[in-house]
Amino acid sequence: MSLRVLLVEDDRLLRSSLRDALSVEGYDIRTAASLADARAQSQNALPGDLIDLVLLDLGLPDGDGQALLTELRRSSQIPVIVISAREAEGQKIRMLDEGADDYLVKPFGIGELLARMRVALRRRGHASEPALLxxxxxxxxxxxxxxxxxxxxxxxxxxxxxxxxxxxxxxxxxxxxxxxxxxxxxxxxxxxxxxxxxxxxxxxxxxxxxxxxxxxxxxxxxxxxxxxxxxxxxxx
Missing domain, CATH: 1.10.10.10 (Winged helix-like DNA-binding domain superfamily/Winged helix DNA-binding domain)
Incomplete structure (x- = not known):
């Protein structure tokens, strides 16, 4: 079974390109373009359809992605990697202190993202399955x-x-x-x-x-x- 990734990103082109690139690597990608949609997908998943990792943008049209991270950490240890254009050191420290597993500044290469995803999944006891190509x-x-x-x-x-x-x-x-x-x-x-x-x-x-x-x-x-x-x- 492919690992399920929730990609929370409001930029349509970036969301589409990341979804395609990660899907080729064997991940089952779910996408959300807003905080409300991300909440719905993370909270209402059926037992057999739970999310294994979240890629989280911060600047969403209806709020800040940090709010979702805070909510997730109240009840879950699901891996969360922040993907954001905000590069200030204070911002990174704040998100990591809030419970993010990693923080990746845009723009970034897909190879680096995949490596960081594998590390975050291993830390939480998941092994990435080989891509079905x-x-x-x-x-x-x-x-x-x-x-x-x-x-x-x-x-x-x-x-x-x-x-x-x-x-x-x-x-x-x-x-x-x-x-x-x-x-x-x-x-x-x-x-x-x-x-x-x-x-x-x-x-x-x-x-x-x-x-x-x-x-x-x-x-x-x-x-x-x-x-x-x-x-x-x-x-x-």
């Missing part, structure tokens, strides 16, 4: 590292949204991913009720990846629940 089922092969999709010997061109949807299913290959999870992870938490997005893009994916889109062999429907990518022949 390659999937194959029959003629369908997906390489997340190279962002390459092939059907037999042919490369398949996908739109960014089609690719994001397929990649999300690859990272949980063989398991059902609910409508809500897919909408949250691909389109954002504000779209959790818009299941027509899923039907539309799943139809487009099947048209490109299935021999017979009416009888799919790779992209399977779990009626009333979500979608599942067929159990892989190879995944590593």
């Amino acid at each position: 390659h999937y194959q089922h029959g003629p369908l092969a997906v390489d997340l590292r190279l962002r390459r999709v092939r059907l037999g010997s042919q490369d398949v061109h996908l739109t960014p949204t089609e690719y994001a949807l397929l990649a999300r299913l690859v990272r949980q290959a063989g398991q059902v991913v609910t409508h809500r999870q897919l909408l949250t992870d691909v389109w954002g938490p504000e779209h959790t009720e818009q299941t027509h997005y899923l039907r539309l893009y799943m139809g487009q994916l099947r048209a490109k990846l299935e021999t017979d889109s009416a009888d799919p062999q790779h992209l399977l429907t779990e009626p009333g629940v979500g979608y599942r990518l067929a159990e892989p022949d190879v995944i590593h």
Whole structure:
């Protein structure tokens, strides 16, 4: 099972790029663009859907991220890494004293962020699982590292949204991913009720990846629940 990371960041472009980069490394990324959304996701998670680590921006549109850190530390030891443009030493000391596991000043490299995440997780007793980077089922092969999709010997061109949807299913290959999870992870938490997005893009994916889109062999429907990518022949 991939470790779940809640990314709290109001900058849309940075949020999207971090989500994509961390997802490729095998993390299950949940995103929040506001303090209220982050609170809802951290407080209302079901037992089997708990967050393993929080990446926390401070300058949020409805408050300061420090408030969330304070609330989390009242009841949880979940690892929290602050990611902020605020670089004053006093600010860093204050956040670390409040219970942050680490403080990373923007801009930063993804390699450094990943290393700090691994350290924070180890301190709390979690071992990062290897990234699931390659999937194959029959003629369908997906390489997340190279962002390459092939059907037999042919490369398949996908739109960014089609690719994001397929990649999300690859990272949980063989398991059902609910409508809500897919909408949250691909389109954002504000779209959790818009299941027509899923039907539309799943139809487009099947048209490109299935021999017979009416009888799919790779992209399977779990009626009333979500979608599942067929159990892989190879995944590593």
